[in-house]
Amino acid sequence: MKAVAVRDGGKTAADLCIIEVARPETGRGHVLIRVTHAGVNRPDILQRRGLYPPPPGASPIMGLEVAGVIEQIVPDPQWGDDIGWKVGDQVCALVNGGGYAAYVSVDIRHLLPVPKGLSLAEAASLPEVSLTVYANLIEHGGLKAGEAVLVHGANSGIGSMTVMLGKAVGARVIATVRGAERIDWVRALGADVVIDTAAGDFIDTVKAEGGADVILDIVAGDYVAKNILCLKPRGRLVQVGMARGNTAEIDVTRIMQKQAILTGSMLRPRSPEEKARLTAEVRAKVWPLIEAGAIRPVVAKVFPFAEVGAAHAFLDSGAHSGKVVLEL
Ligand SMILES: NC(=O)c1ccc[n+]([C@@H]2O[C@H](COP(=O)([O-])OP(=O)(O)OC[C@H]3O[C@@H](n4cnc5c(N)ncnc54)[C@H](OP(=O)(O)O)[C@@H]3O)[C@@H](O)[C@H]2O)c1
Structure with a gap:
């Protein structure tokens, strides 16, 4: 699959390139998402520069939030059959790295539905914030x-x-x-x-x-x-x-x-259980506000995946208001 890699130390956005890597393993209790969009966040720039290393066990690929389509589900028997999701569902999620790639494995408990009326690009801008x-x-x-x-x-x-x-x-x-x-x-x-x-x-x-x-x-x-x-x-x-x-x-x-x-607080180092609790809270309390229009996504610009360097340069320039999103 295609994924973004960093070469030559990542000092500038021009150090980003797209390479072929193996699809991630989808472990028990996880889904494989075919990524259509990935949010670009300030911590990604720090990670590119080597100032924000991924925590132990996290994907070395950048990207903390995605939207896309469920490609595969590997249920965890201890959670029962009714997991609330099926292959083909459109979803968005906070991910522990790995978002700048064609596929990402996500803890089922971290999935959020695409809010009604929103595009996948808009949905990708929401989980992290x-x-x-x-x-x-x-x-x-x-x-x-x-x-x-x-x-x-x-x-x-x-x-x-x-x-x-x-x-x-x-x-x-x-x-x-x-x-x-x-x-x-x-x-x-x-x-x-x-x-x-x-x-x-x-x-x-x-x-x-x-x-x-x-x-x-x-x-x-x-x-x-x-x-x-x-x-x-x-x-x-x-x-x-x-x-x-x-x-x-x-x-x-x-x-x-x-x-x-x-x-x-910091979001990324929280445990999967804590992120699952927070995701459920956000789905219950924030998603209805988004679907009612009280909170709206603010996407400043969507960049094609091949232009990931330009997306970083745009975020780095401070010229934007709102969020930057990659489209795969
Ligand atoms: N703790 C957590 O869990 C967590 C999670 C996500 C993000 N964050 C942090 O939250 C911050 C915002 O992230 P983001 O993705 O929303 O970034 P962003 O859209 O790139 O925004 C950065 C903001 O910081 C302002 N800023 C930058 N340097 C400044 C300075 N020296 N003095 C005053 N304002 C300054 C910018 O103002 P201008 O537009 O005028 O340049 C801009 O409003 C980042 O620091 C990020 O690391 C923390």
Whole structure:
């Protein structure tokens, strides 16, 4: 089968190439998906550069989410016959690597149906952001109706899902972007307030808005101390990325004064059982919001599989808003 490989260290997107490799084995409790589309995510770029190695046992091939068609099912007898899926079903899924390939083996419990009314390309853009944002905004952050959420990088895949899920649960959404040209796009997702950090700091505006109960932060670095200043009493700062660096200097007095909670998580290292639980939660709580139109996929561009290097260069350039998808 065709799959994407990295040559010469992966420093640039031009180091990506397509090679022939054996189809993955489909173990007990797994399905083989014929991949039609694969989501392209920021961690893929880090993996290409050798900065985000696949965890033990994971496919060395890049790609954390796919959509496609079930080609083969290998049931696990302990789960019984009624597995809820059949060969030929259109599905999407979070995968533990291996998404940039014609076929990928996926734990049956990690499958999601293609939401009604959506294309396979749109479906491929959803699993990674849906699971990450649900886990961090709702489970770790505990965001509730009537609260306020601050999200940085609101034009990103993660950021755009945070804006839409935040609005869908009835929260007020304050968003930051870098550049005035992003403002209307993020406002159209439903954000109540959009701050252009290229024009000035976000702290005063967020404080003038009354502060944030939850902050979903993909930026870290010097943003951490600023975020703590923006939290309301008993606010929760949830760290999911570190675009500005993984260390921060903070005044811990502020944490104590506000009874703040600093937390965060990574999706990929979670156990298969934990991902299965999260997938079921997302199917029950987020998929109906997508099918009702309250959350919509935001695909910036679909690239043919042969142009995977161009897809990485596009994501790397920062020119996009929303998600990038490969079509096989
Ligand atoms: N913890 C987890 O489980 C998990 C899962 C998935 C993703 N993530 C992380 O979430 C982040 C977003 O992923 P994505 O796929 O949605 O990426 P993406 O679409 O490429 O977006 C990256 C975002 O980060 C912003 N950004 C980059 N450098 C910045 C800086 N120095 N200061 C302020 N903002 C900056 C970008 O702003 P511009 O558009 O203005 O450049 C953009 O909004 C990544 O850091 C990724 O590693 C974490």
